[in-house]
Amino acid sequence: MKKVQFKSSYSQYLFLAPQLGILLIFLYWPIIQTFRDAFTMQDAFGFGATFVWFDNFLFIFDDPAYFIAFKFTIIYSFVITLITGSIGLLLAVQANNVMHGKSTYKTLLIWPYAIAPAVVGVMANYFFSERFGLLYHLFHELWGFNWYESVFDSYIYVIIAGSWKQISANFIFFLAGLQAIQKSVIEASMIDCKNSFRRFWTITFPLLMPTTFFLIIINITYAFFDTFGIIDTTTIGAPSGETRTLVYKAYMDGFRGLDLGSAGAQSIMMMLIVLVITIFQFRYIEGKIHYN
Amino acid sequence: MTRFITSSFSHLILLIGILIMVVPVWMIFASSTHTSSMINMNGLQMFVGDSFYENYLRVLLYQGGFFKEITALKMFFNSFIMATGVAILSVVTSLMAAYALVYYRIKYATLLFWIIFITILVPLELRIFPTYSVMAELNLVNSYFGLIVPISASAIATLFFRQFYKTVPDELLESAKLDGANTWRFFVDFLIPLSKTMIVAMLIFMFVFGYNQYLWPLLVTTSEQYWTVVMGLKMMSGSIVHRFAFVMMSMVPPILIIIVLQKHFIKGVFQDK
Numbered sequence: 001m002k003k004v005q006f007k008s009s010y011s012q013y014l015f016l017a018p019q020l021g022i023l024l025i026f027l028y029w030p031i032i033q034t035f036r037d038a039f040t041m042q043d044a045f046g047f048g049a050t051f052v053w054f055d056n057f058l059f060i061f062d063d064p065a066y067f068i069a070f071k072f073t074i075i076y077s078f079v080i081t082l083i084t085g086s087i088g089l090l091l092a093v094q095a096n097n098v099m100h101g102k103s104t105y106k107t108l109l110i111w112p113y114a115i116a117p118a119v120v121g122v123m124a125n126y127f128f129s130e131r132f133g134l135l136y137h138l139f140h141e142l143w144g145f146n147w148y149e150s151v152f153d154s155y156i157y158v159i160i161a162g163s164w165k166q167i168s169a170n171f172i173f174f175l176a177g178l179q180a181i182q183k184s185v186i187e188a189s190m191i192d193c194k195n196s197f198r199r200f201w202t203i204t205f206p207l208l209m210p211t212t213f214f215l216i217i218i219n220i221t222y223a224f225f226d227t228f229g230i231i232d233t234t235t236i237g238a239p240s241g242e243t244r245t246l247v248y249k250a251y252m253d254g255f256r257g258l259d260l261g262s263a264g265a266q267s268i269m270m271m272l273i274v275l276v277i278t279i280f281q282f283r284y285i286e287g288k289i290h291y292n
Numbered sequence: 293m294t295r296f297i298t299s300s301f302s303h304l305i306l307l308i309g310i311l312i313m314v315v316p317v318w319m320i321f322a323s324s325t326h327t328s329s330m331i332n333m334n335g336l337q338m339f340v341g342d343s344f345y346e347n348y349l350r351v352l353l354y355q356g357g358f359f360k361e362i363t364a365l366k367m368f369f370n371s372f373i374m375a376t377g378v379a380i381l382s383v384v385t386s387l388m389a390a391y392a393l394v395y396y397r398i399k400y401a402t403l404l405f406w407i408i409f410i411t412i413l414v415p416l417e418l419r420i421f422p423t424y425s426v427m428a429e430l431n432l433v434n435s436y437f438g439l440i441v442p443i444s445a446s447a448i449a450t451l452f453f454r455q456f457y458k459t460v461p462d463e464l465l466e467s468a469k470l471d472g473a474n475t476w477r478f479f480v481d482f483l484i485p486l487s488k489t490m491i492v493a494m495l496i497f498m499f500v501f502g503y504n505q506y507l508w509p510l511l512v513t514t515s516e517q518y519w520t521v522v523m524g525l526k527m528m529s530g531s532i533v534h535r536f537a538f539v540m541m542s543m544v545p546p547i548l549i550i551i552v553l554q555k556h557f558i559k560g561v562f563q564d565k
Contacts, residue, residue, distance in 0.1 A: 005396055006395055006397075008396065008475065015391050015392035015479075019385035019386060020389070023447070025426070029426050030419040034419050091305065091306060095306060098299055107551060109306075110550060113550060114547045116543075119539060119543050123316060123317070123320055127336075131335075176562040229506040247417045251507070278413060
């Protein structure tokens with residue numbers, strides 16, 4: 001907080017009002033309605049709703065499809081975080097290394113960040129189509145790739161589609177993190193340790209920890225929420241719902257199945273998951289990393 | 293010598309990275325300049341053909357959709373309105389809210405802080421149907437307002453502005469007060485010019501965020517008049533080369549903005565001077 005501040009009885013609220021108003025009407029009101037949906041059951045004709053306590057939650061726990069979506073979402077976010085994080089880091093370290101052309105490399109690697117996930121999905125579609133998809137045919141030659149039927153192959157499809165543009169985001173943040181490390185630290189470490197590989201893992205990487213953990217959260221959020229457009233334009237959940245994320249399943253249940261109670265309960269479960277991840281980040285990880 | 297080898301290795305890795313990014317997009321572009329029969333017979337192309345103008349003009353001006361009511365040109369217009377609206381509305385409201393949080397002694401400050409920032413944990417995807425029913429109740433389905441406002445209900449920019457204001461030296465306000473600046477004058481004449489980099493970065497971020505929305509426009513527009521580009525990808529019919537051309541055009545605006553304004557974007561987000 002500032003030491004010098006304004007004191008006023010009303011003008012601060014004028015500054016707060018626009019954002020608070022929008023948040024209350026377009027965010028809090030819907031959230032309250034989500035809770036109402038989650039604890040009620042709509043009758044088949046949409047005339048009324050009865051309070052059913054935790055029935056909607058019990059239904060989703062009984063539903064094997066929910067656990068398939070849960071399993072897929074966990075695997076998906078883990079693999080995307082791992083792939084995009086390591087490739088992004090590798091590229092950032094190399095871009096930070098070169099003497100010439102640093103900014104050209106930056107420009108050439110940054111732009112996929114701007115492409116919408118849905119657009120990436122449509123593009124991936126062309127590379128994995130049975131008719132003329134290059135990757136489809138390459139993988140088919142190699143091991144009989146067929147994402148329409150094999151769960152593993154469909155995972156590969158959505159993982160490649162989901163990782164591609166996210167490499168950019170990881171690259172940008174890792175490069176910024178690397179550039180923020182003070183030159184003197186690096187120079188001192190060069191005297192102490194001649195092996196550049198060991199130097200990276202013992203000096204540079206620990207200093208990148210804040211960036212790394214920030215990116216883990218960014219990547220998990222991306223895999224949870226932003227990949228909707230990718231799933232909806234690639235596998236649409238095939239084969240038999242194995243590549244549906246939790247968000248995608250909730251949307252389908254609410255939209256196609258018109259089951260708002262279940263969609264609401266699934267949303268609340270996801271809010272809990274996000275909350276747990278966030279608390280975990282603040283409690284355990286923030287305390288253990290070194291900021292320079 | 294070792295210096296030369298390690299740096300060649302770096303260039304090689306970076307080159308591979310760039311190829312992974314560029315080649316897929318290039319192939320779709322090259323393929324979009326051929327005829328459909330060519331693609332259907334020979335698959336995706338590496339080299340540019342000679343149907344560029346024909347394909348792209350057709351896509352821009354063709355009346356698409358189920359009711360043949362909308363052209364791609366109109367979708368670009370809609371997307372532009374939506375993205376600009378989201379950028380301006382969210383940045384202006386965030387600038388103001390962050391100002392109140394940092395520069396005022398407010399009652400219940402902690403409570404207000406949490407009311408605003410906890411919303412970052414609840415993205416639109418988690419409240420999509422209730423948001424839709426709120427919009428329906430307020431009669432905002434099929435309107436630019438309906439496309440823009442729920443996407444602007446975000447405190448991300450507020451968080452960035454708050455962090456930034458906290459780094460502004462206290463002396464600035466002290467001297468401004470000596471000059472007789474009131475709260476509004478201080479905000480407009482001192483703080484906003486000082487936050488220019490951050491404002492530009494947030495405008496870019498929110499513009500791209502708004503432009504790239506897919507699920508929300510899909511739900512909130514039943515009239516084709518309000519279709520946006522990114523959702524239109526799923527809705528547009530047409531032969532394969534026309535779809536390639538549409539995909540290519542759909543990614544041009546955000547990519548252009550990111551590349552052209554790259555310096556401002558990075559400067560603002562990472563606050564490096």
